[in-house]
Structures are given as C-alpha cells and as structure tokens.
Amino acid sequence: MFIYIVATGNVQKRLLLASAKNIKEVFSFDVRISDVPVYYRDAYDPNRGQFIASKILNRMKVVELPNMLKLVGITDVDIYEDNLNFVFGIGELDGRCALVSTYRLFHKDERVFFERVFKEINHELGHTFGLLHCKTPGCVMNFSNSVFEVDQKSKNFCLKCKSKL
Numbered sequence: 001m002f003i004y005i006v007a008t009g010n011v012q013k014r015l016l017l018a019s020a021k022n023i024k025e026v027f028s029f030d031v032r033i034s035d036v037p038v039y040y041r042d043a044y045d046p047n048r049g050q051f052i053a054s055k056i057l058n059r060m061k062v063v064e065l066p067n068m069l070k071l072v073g074i075t076d077v078d079i080y081e082d083n084l085n086f087v088f089g090i091g092e093l094d095g096r097c098a099l100v101s102t103y104r105l106f107h108k109d110e111r112v113f114f115e116r117v118f119k120e121i122n123h124e125l126g127h128t129f130g131l132l133h134c135k136t137p138g139c140v141m142n143f144s145n146s147v148f149e150v151d152q153k154s155k156n157f158c159l160k161c162k163s164k165l
C-alpha cells in the first residue's frame with residue numbers, strides 16, 4: 001500500500017520530493033507522487049478570497065490510485081473551514097485524505113519552510129490514522145493556531161500517539 005502525494009495548485013517539485021521522504025521516514029510506508037489532476041477552482045470563495053478546505057478534500061475523496069492507502073494534497077492556495085480565519089490543513093479522521101496548504105507556512109529559509117510543511121502533513125495524516133489532538137508538549141498532534149505554534153512543535157509523534165498509529 002502507498003501513501004500518495006498530489007499537488008493541488010502550484011507546488012514546487014523539490015517540496016513534493018522532500019515531503020515524500022519525510023512521510024516515508026515518519027510513517028514507514030512507501031510514498032508515490034501522483035500527477036492526477038484534482039479540480040479545486042470551484043472551492044474558491046470570492047467573498048473571502050480563500051478556498052474552502054473541505055470542498056477541495058471532497059474532490060480528493062473520489063480519486064482512486066493503485067494500492068492507495070492515503071492521499072495527501074499539498075496546495076499553495078489559502079484555505080479556510082467553518083468559522084476559522086484559515087487552516088493550515090485538514091484531514092479526514094480515520095479516513096484517507098489529508099490536505100495541507102503552504103500559504104501561511106512560507107519562510108524565506110527553505111529548511112524552516114519545508115519543516116513546517118512536514119509538520120502539518122504529519123499532523124493531518126495523523127488524523128487520517130485516527131489520532132486526535134494531543135497536548136503532550138512537542139507532539140506533532142498539538143493543535144497549531146499560528147506559525148509560531150507550528151515552530152514550537154516537532155514533526156514527530158509523542159510515544160502515546162505513536163503507539164496508536
């Protein structure tokens with residue numbers, strides 16, 4: 001079984017490759033990058049100038065790829081959900097699909113930028129594996145409301161979360 005990554009929008013190849021490596025290291029599954037198109041333009045909310053995260057996720061849910069365990073979308077557009085100003089990502093609890101936006105994670109230092117994206121990918125994938133938010137300091141399942149909080153946590157799971165994976 002594979003965890004697939006798909007770019008939804010304009011995402012640099014370097015980031016996709018590095019994200020694949022990160023997922024393989026943390027989740028121990030083989031990772032494939034797919035170029036299957038995910039239509040997401042209709043998720044745009046002109047009133048907010050942002051995209052509705054769950055609408056993009058719904059488009060991802062119908063994607064079928066060979067031996068697909070999970071599908072991780074990475075997008076460069078700004079996404080939001082419900083009454084939140086924005087979300088870094090969204091993941092189906094105990095499901096297959098997760099979506100992460102790089103929009104608010106950008107940093108001019110590529111290492112910092114990529115690390116932030118890895119954290120949010122691992123977090124949203126954690127939800128797809130059934131994990132809820134965790135308060136253990138440093139655990140990647142900590143809820144993050146700002147990039148400051150993203151920078152505070154590690155990209156790894158605490159022992160308690162890891163044992164549930």
Ligand SMILES: [Zn+2]
Pocket residue numbers: 123127133143
């Ligand atoms: Zn979460």
Ligand SMILES: [Zn+2]
Pocket residue numbers: 134135136139140141142157158159160161162
């Ligand atoms: Zn934890």
